[in-house]
Amino acid sequence: MPFEGLAEKLQATFKKLTGKGKLNEKDVKSAMREVKLALLEADVNFLVVKDLIRKITDRAVGQEIMESLTPGHQVIKIVNEELTALMGGTQSKVVIASNPPTILMLVGLQGAGKTTHAGKLACYFRKQGKNPLLVACDIYRPAAIDQLKIVGEKVNTPVFERGSRNPVAIAKEALEYAKDHQYDMLLVDTAGRLHINEELMEELKSIRDGIHPHEILLVVDAMTGQDAVNVAQSFHEKLGIDGVILTKLDGDTRGGAALSVRAVTGKPIKFVGTGEKLEDLEVFHPDRMASRILGMGDVLTVIEKAQANMDSRKALEMEKKLRTRTFTLDDYLEQLEQVKGMGSMSDILSMIPGLNTKKLKGIQIDERQIPRTQAIIQSMTKKERNDPSLINASRRKRIAAGSGTRIQDVNQLLKSYEELKKMMKQLNGAKSKKGRLRLPF
Amino acid sequence: MESDDRKKKSFFSRLKNGLTRTRGNIADRVDELIRYYREIDDEFFDDLEETLIMGDVGVPTSEKIVSSIREKVEKEKIGDPSRIKDLLKDNITSILKRNTQPLTLPHPTVLLVVGVNGVGKTTTIGKLADRYRKEGKKVLVAAADTFRAAAGEQLEIWCQRAQVPIIRHEEGADPAAVIFDAIQSARSRGTDILLCDTAGRLHNKKNLMNELEKMNRVIDREFPEAHKEVLLVLDATTGQNAVSQASLFQEAVGINGIALTKLDGTAKGGVIIAVKSQLDIPVYYVGVGEQTEDLQPFVPEDFTEALFES
Ligand SMILES: Nc1nc2c(ncn2[C@@H]2O[C@H](COP(=O)(O)OP(=O)(O)OP(=O)(O)O)[C@@H](O)[C@H]2O)c(=O)[nH]1
Ligand SMILES: [Mg+2]
Numbered sequence: 154m155p156f157e158g159l160a161e162k163l164q165a166t167f168k169k170l171t172g173k174g175k176l177n178e179k180d181v182k183s184a185m186r187e188v189k190l191a192l193l194e195a196d197v198n199f200l201v202v203k204d205l206i207r208k209i210t211d212r213a214v215g216q217e218i219m220e221s222l223t224p225g226h227q228v229i230k231i232v233n234e235e236l237t238a239l240m241g242g243t244q245s246k247v248v249i250a251s252n253p254p255t256i257l258m259l260v261g262l263q264g265a266g267k268t269t270h271a272g273k274l275a276c277y278f279r280k281q282g283k284n285p286l287l288v289a290c291d292i293y294r295p296a297a298i299d300q301l302k303i304v305g306e307k308v309n310t311p312v313f314e315r316g317s318r319n320p321v322a323i324a325k326e327a328l329e330y331a332k333d334h335q336y337d338m339l340l341v342d343t344a345g346r347l348h349i350n351e352e353l354m355e356e357l358k359s360i361r362d363g364i365h366p367h368e369i370l371l372v373v374d375a376m377t378g379q380d381a382v383n384v385a386q387s388f389h390e391k392l393g394i395d396g397v398i399l400t401k402l403d404g405d406t407r408g409g410a411a412l413s414v415r416a417v418t419g420k421p422i423k424f425v426g427t428g429e430k431l432e433d434l435e436v437f438h439p440d441r442m443a444s445r446i447l448g449m450g451d452v453l454t455v456i457e458k459a460q461a462n463m464d465s466r467k468a469l470e471m472e473k474k475l476r477t478r479t480f481t482l483d484d485y486l487e488q489l490e491q492v493k494g495m496g497s498m499s500d501i502l503s504m505i506p507g508l509n510t511k512k513l514k515g516i517q518i519d520e521r522q523i524p525r526t527q528a529i530i531q532s533m534t535k536k537e538r539n540d541p542s543l544i545n546a547s548r549r550k551r552i553a554a555g556s557g558t559r560i561q562d563v564n565q566l567l568k569s570y571e572e573l574k575k576m577m578k579q580l581n582g583a584k585s586k587k588g589r590l591r592l593p594f
Numbered sequence: 595m596e597s598d599d600r601k602k603k604s605f606f607s608r609l610k611n612g613l614t615r616t617r618g619n620i621a622d623r624v625d626e627l628i629r630y631y632r633e634i635d636d637e638f639f640d641d642l643e644e645t646l647i648m649g650d651v652g653v654p655t656s657e658k659i660v661s662s663i664r665e666k667v668e669k670e671k672i673g674d675p676s677r678i679k680d681l682l683k684d685n686i687t688s689i690l691k692r693n694t695q696p697l698t699l700p701h702p703t704v705l706l707v708v709g710v711n712g713v714g715k716t717t718t719i720g721k722l723a724d725r726y727r728k729e730g731k732k733v734l735v736a737a738a739d740t741f742r743a744a745a746g747e748q749l750e751i752w753c754q755r756a757q758v759p760i761i762r763h764e765e766g767a768d769p770a771a772v773i774f775d776a777i778q779s780a781r782s783r784g785t786d787i788l789l790c791d792t793a794g795r796l797h798n799k800k801n802l803m804n805e806l807e808k809m810n811r812v813i814d815r816e817f818p819e820a821h822k823e824v825l826l827v828l829d830a831t832t833g834q835n836a837v838s839q840a841s842l843f844q845e846a847v848g849i850n851g852i853a854l855t856k857l858d859g860t861a862k863g864g865v866i867i868a869v870k871s872q873l874d875i876p877v878y879y880v881g882v883g884e885q886t887e888d889l890q891p892f893v894p895e896d897f898t899e900a901l902f903e904s
Contacts, residue, residue, distance in 0.1 A: 196833030264712025295751035303743035378833025380861035406835040
């Protein structure tokens with residue numbers, strides 16, 4: 154990514170500012186330019202940025218410079234707080250209707266991810282003990298109904314469809330069907346459409362008026378640019394949305410659209426999509442999104458993900474080993490196994506602030522190669538595993554032969570191991586808000 | 595003093611009306627600037643830069659464009675803001691026209707269509723299949739998206755509409771194997787153009803990009819006599835991430851050209867200017883709707899006009 158962290162840029166801006174005192178207007182102004190550019194590069198809508206900058210400037214000018222923070226960090230703190238506040242501050246969930254079924258309706262532009270997210274919601278609520286019914290109201294896109302049916306099957310949820318009949322009639326009929334068959338949740342998938350297509354927007358209104366959904370959720374692609382405000386505003390004006398699902402956040406976009414959409418609709422983002430698998434749905438954390446947009450690394454997500462995947466005793470042991478630098482190839486192997494199911498190691502590493510992502514390219518870890526790595530390490534002697542520096546050319550040859558791999562594979566493994574070891578040392582120095590950063594493995 | 599007031603008013607009224615009136619495009623905003631500024635000064639250039647940024651052109655590219663206009667204004671001592679619009683149009687058009695290689699389709703050609711999820715790959719293939727068949731070409735389509743639910747069915751419907759044959763395997767099959775089969779079939783049928791649909795993938799996913807590289811290698815190895823074009827599909831609604839998409843797909847498989855879709859919405863695809871200015875990949879086609887005929891060749895002048903259209 155060509156994007157340099159805002160933190161570093163602000164540090165540079167404030168380099169000249171030493172000593173104590175108050176943040177003056179001139180300092181703040183030059184810092185705000187960096188903040189503004191960072192937000193714009195993150196695709197936050199221009200007018201939203203302007204508004205925010207005004208608020209932040211008002212707050213920052215005249216503030217005492219705290220002893221514990223550099224001026225740069227202090228500004229970031231204010232910016233982060235304002236962004237978090239704008240994004241709603243706290244989590245916001247879908248409200249379950251007291252009188253079932255709870256009806257949720259998904260709307261949005263073409264290709265935003267409605268069908269997949271209808272499936273994800275079914276999966277999510279099923280895990281919470283709900284009994285949802287999916288409804289296929291996309292009668293336009295070729296094979297959209299087939300897609301929903303396959304998705305429904307994968308998450309064990311029936312799909313109500315009536316081919317390409319009128320979607321308003323389908324939705325109404327589905328509601329009756331759900332009531333008659335004790336479904337306590339109705340998830341309505343609709344066709345993607347442009348917010349300026351009057352006829353199709355009317356159709357959504359009619360579906361809404363036919364089934365009175367408890368929540369209309371606008372599905373928005375996290376990579377959307379400045380136009381996000383137009384889209385969100387039109388859908389909101391015409392339908393009255395209740396919340397937003399932000400999709401494709403597993404990409405490398407900063408996702409500034411989140412801020413724009415929230416600013417123009419005032420409605421909370423309730424879920425985020427983080428992958429193509431139907432389990433890849435998470436509740437939205439405003440504070441994490443704020444730091445992502447600012448490019449400060451989503452430390453919290455990393456930690457949470459890691460913790461969910463590994464028992465804490467092992468983590469502690471590992472940490473100790475790292476600190477005492479006795480990180481062996483056996484430990485390396487164990488780690489690889491633990492990161493299975495956590496997404497690729499480099500994905501996770503790339504979320505940690507302060508790490509040079511360019512260096513990550515040197516570490517090539519692919520889950521599918523774990524069996525091979527295992528074979529290689531198992532072909533080493535105990536001594537070699539504990540002290541890889543012993544492994545000279547002839548040993549490499551033996552190991553390759555023993556594991557049925559090529560010498561290059563052995564070399565690549567040793568290289569990755571060394572890189573990771575280096576990286577971990579670097580990580581040991583990193584700090585999180587809550588004190589020492591827990592290693593994500 | 596009076597002009598100061600007017601400037602202020604414009605700034606505040608724009609801010610106030612801003613969120614309810616953002617549909618105004620680059621043209622409206624440039625016109626507004628021209629109306630409010632009597633002379634070209636620093637503030638004018640700042641506002642001009644903002645205008646471009648609001649059109650998704652991105653910060654670095656907008657800065658570049660504005661500074662080259664500023665240079666010209668200073669050199670030619672231009673004092674009249676109304677001339678800015680033409681300067682801007684010329685500048686953008688020339689970026690878009692730079693090093694443009696036209697798409698060539700000799701017999702046989704393989705067109706590998708790639709891009710992130712939901713941008714319009716399958717639809718674009720449906721439109722292209724129809725177009726090429728109508729031009730008298732023998733077209734074959736390979737359904738190498740074996741991942742997304744019902745991707746094959748979707749493509750099959752498009753192929754029926756376009757009346758072209760399709761090679762399909764079951765869901766979950768190896769996409770490279772589909773391409774392999776399609777190449778054998780193309781050769782025995784004497785196909786002119788083989789269109790390959792691929793699953794949407796985010797450009798930052800190493801393993802998925804490896805999978806794409808593999809498909810690309812299969813084409814090179816199994817169909818060496820064919821001319822190959824890799825077409826990247828970008829969604830005009832996308833912001834600055836499109837630059838990252840283009841550069842990472844470029845790195846993985848080498849992009850020959852771009853199809854820019856969904857230009858029938860309110861987004862005008864300004865990010866393509868950033869992509870073009872940073873990577874120099876030509877744009878071949880634009881998508882302007884969901885029907886077969888909603889695909890047009892890209893014409894830089896027309897694109898710029900549309901960007902400035904009220
Ligand atoms: N308005 C409009 N919609 C389009 C255009 N091109 C494609 N679409 C729509 O965008 C949606 C996604 O298109 P697809 O062709 O399925 O996209 P894809 O890239 O193949 O998607 P995946 O295979 O799921 O990654 C569909 O609803 C299309 O009808 C266009 O130019 N304008
Ligand atoms: Mg597709």
